Amino acid sequence: MALSSTSYPKKWKAGKTTVIRVPVTLAETVLEIAKRIDETDGCVLREEPFASLFPDLENTLPRVNVTYKAARPINVASVPQRSPFRYPGGKTWLVPYLRDWLNHQSKTPSRLIEPFAGGGIVSLTAGFERLARHIVFAELDERVAAVWQVVLNGQAEWLAKQIMDFDVTLENVKPALEKPAKTIREKAFQTILRNRVQRGGILATGAGLVKTGENGRGLRSRWYPETLARRIRDINAIKDRFTFVHGDAFKLIEEHSQDKSAVFYVDPPYTIAARRLYSEWQIDHERLFAAMARVKGDFLMSYDHTSEVLELAKRHGFETRGISMKNTHHAKMQELLIGRDLSWVSGP
Ligand SMILES: C[S@@+](CC[C@H](N)C(=O)[O-])C[C@H]1O[C@@H](n2cnc3c(N)ncnc32)[C@H](O)[C@@H]1O
Numbered sequence: 332m333a334l335s336s337t338s339y340p341k342k343w344k345a346g347k348t349t350v351i352r353v354p355v356t357l358a359e360t361v362l363e364i365a366k367r368i369d370e371t372d373g374c375v376l377r378e379e380p381f382a383s384l385f386p387d388l389e390n391t392l393p394r395v396n397v398t399y400k401a402a403r404p405i406n407v408a409s410v411p412q413r414s415p416f417r418y419p420g421g422k423t424w425l426v427p428y429l430r431d432w433l434n435h436q437s438k439t440p441s442r443l444i445e446p447f448a449g450g451g452i453v454s455l456t457a458g459f460e461r462l463a464r465h466i467v468f469a470e471l472d473e474r475v476a477a478v479w480q481v482v483l484n485g486q487a488e489w490l491a492k493q494i495m496d497f498d499v500t501l502e503n504v505k506p507a508l509e510k511p512a513k514t515i516r517e518k519a520f521q522t523i524l525r526n527r528v529q530r531g532g533i534l535a536t537g538a539g540l541v542k543t544g545e546n547g548r549g550l551r552s553r554w555y556p557e558t559l560a561r562r563i564r565d566i567n568a569i570k571d572r573f574t575f576v577h578g579d580a581f582k583l584i585e586e587h588s589q590d591k592s593a594v595f596y597v598d599p600p601y602t603i604a605a606r607r608l609y610s611e612w613q614i615d616h617e618r619l620f621a622a623m624a625r626v627k628g629d630f631l632m633s634y635d636h637t638s639e640v641l642e643l644a645k646r647h648g649f650e651t652r653g654i655s656m657k658n659t660h661h662a663k664m665q666e667l668l669i670g671r672d673l674s675w676v677s678g679p
């Protein structure tokens with residue numbers, strides 16, 4: 332069966348269509364895959380399981396322009412995954428909002444400051460998509476910080492190679508996680524490995540290992556060496572756009588608070604779960620709101636939707652907007668965006 336473009340008139344986002352011949356038994360499947368890729372601007376190829384099946388395709392796919400609107404339900408698969416981390420509390424869902432927010436600024440911000448970076452999806456997206464001229468991001472946890480330091484300060488190739496060469500078996504993983512890291516790059520590798528083989532990406536020492544995982548791949552179910560190495564190399568290729576600070580968020584905010592052309596994306600540890608997820612989980616939220624009230628530039632914060640947070644925002648005269656989203660377990664959750672002016676958030 333040759334399925335032509337006329338079967339789906341004007342339904343393809345990627346542009347001009349052509350006729351291809353494939354075995355009858357594969358036709359439906361090939362069409363389905365093509366439709367999925369087309370729907371997501373090719374980004375589905377950057378999803379880990381998919382990307383690991385087609386490592387060569389990711390960079391050869393034609394790019395098309397898809398505008399993401401905050402009002403549209405967010406298809407997380409359509410957001411390019413750029414971080415080497417799988418991060419608990421990661422903000423992939425926020426990316427379309429981030430684009431709307433930064434594109435709404437009167438001119439491209441001179442700096443985007445991300446003081447609680449974690450897996451850094453916001454900083455990376457802004458850097459890759461040139462949503463700000465320079466990105467400064469900070470993280471206090473020394474294991475997470477080691478990864479960013481190594482990736483951005485000349486050791487990316489070593490880390491990528493180490494990941495490609497490592498054979499994930501129980502016999503190899505246990506000693507690799509237990510031995511004390513002597514150098515910062517060893518610590519970076521250990522962090523990446525821990526993040527991939529411990530359940531939920533939790534970095535706490537001794538957190539349980541992934542046992543069954545997807546596709547019956549057990550311990551390897553989240554280990555995609557080619558994808559990880561490629562992401563690390565891609566970040567390294569544009570490292571001049573980033574400055575990473577291993578340090579305290581409050582200090583970074585203070586340092587840039589008088590800069591009108593800097594914008595801040597603030598995603599502090601908040602939930603009760605934070606205690607389990609991050610080693611740096613306690614912060615003074617009152618103090619953070621007061622610090623944000625003093626900054627001259629624009630800012631966007633994301634928090635859990637709770638009455639305490641709403642109250643804090645109200646007291647400082649900030650606007651709030653609840654966002655419904657589905658987490659990775661497809662449970663409906665309410666997240667909260669906070670800023671001085673959220674008129675750019677479209678939708679109800
Ligand atoms: C909610 S997570 C950020 C997740 C991130 N937005 C992402 O998408 O991956 C908060 C992060 O802040 C870090 N953190 C906590 N206290 C900090 C502080 N005082 N300074 C800098 N980072 C801090 C935690 O280690 C954690 O990685």
